[in-house]
Amino acid sequence: MDKTMRKEIEILKVDGYTESEAEKALKMGTMIIESEDINDFLHEWNLNEEEPITLEAVRKGSVTDFEIVNYNNEEYLIVVVR
Numbered sequence: 515m516d517k518t519m520r521k522e523i524e525i526l527k528v529d530g531y532t533e534s535e536a537e538k539a540l541k542m543g544t545m546i547i548e549s550e551d552i553n554d555f556l557h558e559w560n561l562n563e564e565e566p567i568t569l570e571a572v573r574k575g576s577v578t579d580f581e582i583v584n585y586n587n588e589e590y591l592i593v594v595v596r
Contacts, residue, residue: 549590
């Protein structure tokens with residue numbers, strides 16, 4: 515397992531995933547977006563959305579399949595693919 519995948523698993527574990535659930539989620543396409551890329555990611559995501567997703571809405575927990583997690587004093591956006 516490479517260093518990036520190990521870090522992504524640890525981030526998902528902070529959000530309540532088990533090790534095996536995290537591995538499965540990543541294989542299914544769940545994305546981990548680093549703090550410095552969150553705003554750009556949301557901007558790109560919102561280009562085709564009727565109702566734009568805001569970082570504030572994600573932080574409040576009102577956006578399905580989007581989670582904000584703090585790991586090692588950094589904020590990460592988890593975009594869950596089911």
